[in-house]
Amino acid sequence: MFGSYNRFQNKVYKDAMFVSSLDFITSLIAGVVIFSVLGNMAEELDLDIRNVAKEGPGLAFIAYPEALSRLEWLPQLWSVLFFFMLFLLGLDSEFALLETFLTAVYDEFPSSRRHKVPITLICCIICYFLGLPCVTQGGQYVLNLMDTYGGGYGVTFIAICELIALMWGYGVNRFCDDLEFMLGTRPGLFWRACWLVISPLVLVFIFVYSFWEHKVIKYGENYEYPVWADGIGWLLALISMCQIPLWGFFILLRNCWNVKKVVTPESSWGPGDSEARIKYFQRRSTGLVMTEKLESQGIDNPALMIESNVK
Template sequence: MREVEESSGTTAMSAVLQRWWLREASACSDASIVVIADLITSLLGGIAIFAVLGHMSLELQVPIEEVAKAGQGLAFVIYPEALTTFWCPQLWSFIFFFMLYLLGIDSEFPLLQTTLTVLSDTFPVLRKYRSITAFIACSTCFVIGLSCVTQGGQYVLNLLDTYCAGVSALFIAMCEVMALMWLYGVRRFSNDIKFMLGKTPPWIFRFSWTFLSPLILCVLVVYGLVMAAPVMYNNVEPYPAWANRLGWFFASLSMIQIPLWAAVALFRARKNIRSAFEPTDTWGPAEKKLLQEYRATVANSKDRTCNVALRTVSANGTAA
């Protein structure tokens, strides 16, 4: 679950944002295909890696734990070792590393788009200067990334990969699903889906969203915090204490945002705390006609579980 959650980018909302641009596609089928394909790819990748690890362990006559290298070593050592057994290994090695390059570039598009969308929504004036904003964001990330290609870049990369893409991402995912299903409400969320797609999500989905997913994510977060150990390079060389403190600072910097802004929202609504847990007046579809219909369906149901008719949006943005 952790591998699928991290590789699909659900915590960073990049997958949700990309789906927003494809309004005419089937959301349910797209989400199912992406998750299943991600799961199968991860399983096949794991099978290939551990098969090669077993072969190398047998050839070198050493335990597997001494052959395996954590982190980037799995991709840059294990796979090339397997490719040496292929016909024309130079060709296959080129194809493999070119694939890694495309994979990295491909992953940057939704991540950067998510950042630009958040900035443009927060500061609408930036929408007029989208190209300039994108150039500044790319340049900033490029300068920051230079530290990962220095002589000690592998140490920096391993530190960031351990702390910034570990328990903090799971904590954010846990807070997202809890806030959506427990505060916004699974019934309200299901009715929103029915308003958009014309059918209520299956009960197994609602059960998973409400109980199973929060429980699993909570267990993973607690386990990650309890079993956290000082980071090591290649499972051999320990980092200095200040590096571990810096890593936890980076991890907590992203996690603290959720309780911090929740406290800000509660403070702003201190005269009516309940309003802090309710959608704003502008919440709803962007299309005016759909927004009126959505508000009417919500107003006509006290528990917000009423049946909602199917509504679609055509390519030009008009309601049908």
């Protein structure tokens, strides 16, 4: 989704490597901090480290504040900085998640970009009310249910469908041709093998194994969710997973007399930048390898031009 804001020839793989490297370093530093704090607490309390804190929110809101309170130099200041860091972390995560949804809306309805502020405000208000149950007395149970079912199964299933549709439906060679046209370099054999075979197999294994090992979730050691709550969790998972097969069946049913139309791209498909679009289809029609460097630096998403014109 964020690619909509990039120039057509933006070296997106460099951005991906940079962000992934920062994420790896941050996780490494956080792991060192967490285990050093837990180890010190386990030593002082004379407990096994597994009994000091459990995974999840308890680690951030129980174990860490306890550790910060034991600091000799200004524990109040470190506590304020720690929770302010958590606030910023949640805020920037919310930006990314909300912008992903809003970009899909703007791309589908380009005219809505003229009303970006009120649409964003309405979405934020809706998300605020949807999040209120998580801060009630039973909010931790609701949060645990949403965290377990709302992400894991749905994200894995969607990733499997995307890989199969793109690499086996659209074609890995055609996809590599598009990347070569856009970036000037062609993905190597390793990446093609991962996209075509390795990643789908690994994700399918994880998805099937998760179903096989599934048990009714618990909160803590003793509380087991009732059957109706487990059903609500599966409903949350199915809301995202069923979108792909249901809409696919609907489109196939609507075009049952012309199945070829179902797998034929729309007329608007292709690069959004006008100069890149012309050269792209010229290359495809002649069957040449797309290695020519483009001079155009236009934004790939034509919907963004509406916002530029408004400004």
